[in-house]
Amino acid sequence: MPSQKEPLYRPRSAFGAALKEARAARSLGLREFCRRSGLDPALVSRIERGLAPPPEAAATFNRIARGLRLSLSSTKWRELADLAILSRGKVPKDLLDNEAVAAKLPVLFRALRDLRSDQKLLQELVEILRKA
Amino acid sequence: MGQVPYQSYAATEAHAERFLAKYDPSDTIPVPIEMIVEHELHLDIVPVPGLFRRVGVTGFLSNDCQEIFVDQFDFERHEARYRFTLAHEVGHLVLHGTFYREAKIRSSADFLRFREAILAEDLERLEIQAMNFAGAVLMPRGPLQALLASFGVSRADLVKLGSAVARRFFVSTGAADRRMRLSGLLRI
Numbered sequence: 001m002p003s004q005k006e007p008l009y010r011p012r013s014a015f016g017a018a019l020k021e022a023r024a025a026r027s028l029g030l031r032e033f034c035r036r037s038g039l040d041p042a043l044v045s046r047i048e049r050g051l052a053p054p055p056e057a058a059a060t061f062n063r064i065a066r067g068l069r070l071s072l073s074s075t076k077w078r079e080l081a082d083l084a085i086l087s088r089g090k091v092p093k094d095l096l097d098n099e100a101v102a103a104k105l106p107v108l109f110r111a112l113r114d115l116r117s118d119q120k121l122l123q124e125l126v127e128i129l130r131k132a
Numbered sequence: 133m134g135q136v137p138y139q140s141y142a143a144t145e146a147h148a149e150r151f152l153a154k155y156d157p158s159d160t161i162p163v164p165i166e167m168i169v170e171h172e173l174h175l176d177i178v179p180v181p182g183l184f185r186r187v188g189v190t191g192f193l194s195n196d197c198q199e200i201f202v203d204q205f206d207f208e209r210h211e212a213r214y215r216f217t218l219a220h221e222v223g224h225l226v227l228h229g230t231f232y233r234e235a236k237i238r239s240s241a242d243f244l245r246f247r248e249a250i251l252a253e254d255l256e257r258l259e260i261q262a263m264n265f266a267g268a269v270l271m272p273r274g275p276l277q278a279l280l281a282s283f284g285v286s287r288a289d290l291v292k293l294g295s296a297v298a299r300r301f302f303v304s305t306g307a308a309d310r311r312m313r314l315s316g317l318l319r320i
Contacts, residue, residue: 020170023170023171024170024171027167027171029164029166029167029170030166030170030177030179031166031207031208031211031214034208041179041204041207041208042178042179042180042181042204045176045177045178045179048176049176049178049199
């Protein structure tokens with residue numbers, strides 16, 4: 001059981017925090033972001049606070065990209081989309097659609113389980129993947 | 133006997149100046165209050181549809197001082213008023229943080245209960261001090277003084293002054309007039 005100093009990773013609030021962080025990195029206030037994206041400010045606020053799930057509809061997601069001025073092929077955009085998919089307990093579709101990648105997912109999951117107790121090794125793996 | 137101590141306008145203004153020195157060191161005008169609230173103070177802004185209609189206020193600060201609830205209509209349509217509301221609630225955070233943390237406000241209903249339970253003189257002090265803080269934050273003394281100096285002192289100039297201050301600092305003319313009057317910078 002994690003201690004209080006190691007909070008549980010919660011995909012729903014992780015997406016909200018990532019969205020707010022992305023706005024901060026672009027010096028975008030909530031008002032300007034909502035104006036650009038056309039999204040309901042009350043909903044955006046709830047998502048960012050982890051009180052509402054990340055959007056599922058592609059159209060809403062595209063509005064978030066527009067609000068952040070992110071291209072749909074950017075790494076940041078991919079990260080946000082992956083967080084939203086993970087919040088629903090799913091694996092990103094593009095990975096599942098790639099047979100070679102999908103076949104290796106069980107190996108990856110096993111490796112992650114094995115590394116679970118070794119935070120240092122796990123962090124190293126994350127760094128390797130980030131640089132890849 | 134109230135629990136909120138009296139604070140002079142000068143003392144409140146000094147709080148505002150320290151706040152700006154810390155969170156807006158580049159002296160940006162209009163003061164980017166929303167950016168400061170969200171990305172410097174790390175507070176969440178919570179737009180609430182119909183807040184003013186239902187509760188009679190344009191905003192309030194949660195008791196954990198982590199969220200500022202704002203009227204969604206103001207958020208979308210009245211940016212100057214929305215900006216003032218944010219600065220006003222930051223005023224409560226800076227000046228009355230301890231008082232608010234004890235008030236257990238988590239919703240509009242909690243806020244209404246808080247307003248009904250508090251002594252009228254305390255409520256008045258809280259609101260006036262936060263309003264003075266908001267005016268001093270959004271219209272810092274230096275830039276305000278510089279703008280006023282560029283105007284004459286005729287009656288016609290005075291009429292234009294409120295609008296000019298409101299435009300420059302992105303506040304309402306009411307807030308501009310109040311700040312000019314209380315700051316002592318308008319010497320006519």
